[in-house]
Amino acid sequence: LAKTTQPISMDSYEGQEVNITCSHNNIATNDYITWYQQFPSQGPRFIIQGYKTKVTNEVASLFIPADRKSSTLSLPRVSLSDTAVYYCLVSRGGSDKIIFGKGTRLHILP
Amino acid sequence: SQTIHQWPATLVQPVGSPLSLECTVEGTSNPNLYWYRQAAGRGLQLLFYSVGIGQISSEVPQNLSASRPQDRQFILSSKKLLLSDSGFYLCAWSLEGFGNQPQHFGDGTRLSIL
Numbered sequence: 001l002a003k004t005t006q007p008i009s010m011d012s013y014e015g016q017e018v019n020i021t022c023s024h025n026n027i028a029t030n031d032y033i034t035w036y037q038q039f040p041s042q043g044p045r046f047i048i049q050g051y052k053t054k055v056t057n058e059v060a061s062l063f064i065p066a067d068r069k070s071s072t073l074s075l076p077r078v079s080l081s082d083t084a085v086y087y088c089l090v091s092r093g094g095s096d097k098i099i100f101g102k103g104t105r106l107h108i109l110p
Numbered sequence: 111s112q113t114i115h116q117w118p119a120t121l122v123q124p125v126g127s128p129l130s131l132e133c134t135v136e137g138t139s140n141p142n143l144y145w146y147r148q149a150a151g152r153g154l155q156l157l158f159y160s161v162g163i164g165q166i167s168s169e170v171p172q173n174l175s176a177s178r179p180q181d182r183q184f185i186l187s188s189k190k191l192l193l194s195d196s197g198f199y200l201c202a203w204s205l206e207g208f209g210n211q212p213q214h215f216g217d218g219t220r221l222s223i224l
Contacts (some may be wrong), residue, residue, distance in 0.1 A: 032210045043200045043215025044154070087153070091210050097169075098213065100146075100154035 002026040002090040009105040018075045020104050022088030025069050033064060033071045034098070036087045044087060044100075048073070083108045112137035116201050116216035124224050129174075129188040131219050133201030136182065141203040143184040144213060145176055148198040160184060161206065196223045 006022040024033065032051050036044035048055055050062040050071070061074040075082060085103040113136045123129060135141050142161050146154040156169045158176035166176050173192060177185045184201060199219045204211040 034210075034212065041198070041218065041220070043202065043218050044213075046212035046214065049210070049212060097156060097159060099156070102153045 002028065002031060004088045004090055004101050006086075006088050006101065006104045008102065009107065011107045011109060012078055013109050014079055015077055018078050018082070018106065018108075020073045020075075020086055020088075020106065021070060022073070023070045024088070024090050027068050027090055028092065031068075031090045031092050033062065033068075034089045034091055035060070035062065035073045036089065036100075038085045038087065038103070047086075078106075078108050080108050080110060082106065112203070112214065114201060114203055114214060114216040116199075116219055118219060119217065120220045120222075122222045122224060123191050125193055126190050129186070129191050129195070129221070131186040131199055131201075131221075133184045133186075133216060134182055135184075135203045138182070138203070138205065140181060140206050142206055142211070143178060144202040144204075145184065145186050146200040146202065148200060148218075150197075154200065158186070191223050193223050196221055 002024045004022050004024045012018045032049055034049040035047045037047050038044040048057055048060050048062045050064050052064050055062045063072045085105050087100050087103040089098050091098045116133045144159045145157045147157055148154045158168055160166050160178045163178050174188050200215050202213040202215045204213045
């Protein structure tokens with residue numbers, strides 16, 4: 001599975017758009033990119049998954065360039081409750097395993 | 111809708127004592143099941159996963175074991191706990207199939223070894 005690299009921490013302010021970028025240089029053809037959110041003392045929660053271009057749901061957008069070596073999670077108009085750790089993962093089609101990295105600790109300020 | 115239950119939420123155990131953590135899933139059949147451990151301030155480490163009853167794959171050699179006696183039940187056990195077994199234990203499920211299925215996590219068990 002491709003290793004992912006993302007910033008250790010980020011700060012932003014309420015109402016701003018937050019973009020968290022993840023690099024996965026060794027991504028394979030049948031790999032997908034998935035993002036999870038984790039609050040303290042809770043299990044991670046699935047946010048969004050994509051393969052290429054752009055995916056949007058009610059919570060976030062995921063931008064994946066043509067070479068797929070990176071991806072950007074975009075959180076529109078964040079609030080204090082978006083303070084959490086965000087994990088970028090690469091998962092392989094046909095495999096039941098995913099590997100969590102250390103994630104990005106996002107801190108939203110008032 | 112599907113739900114996942116883990117218990118207990120917190121547990122304090124002495125070194126050398128046995129352990130049994132239970133996880134059950136409702137609302138789906140033949141899920142893939144997973145046990146993770148998370149040390150304080152760290153990412154999640156996959157310990158075991160199962161694609162069916164009695165089928166267990168171990169990712170990390172250690173003094174923990176897992177069992178799946180029923181389709182939607184996953185148990186994490188130890189005969190003798192070590193101090194290094196302290197951590198936040200999470201159970202997760204996903205739909206069976208061709209991978210890339212999102213995993214859905216329980217609320218976790220915080221285990222402290224004294």
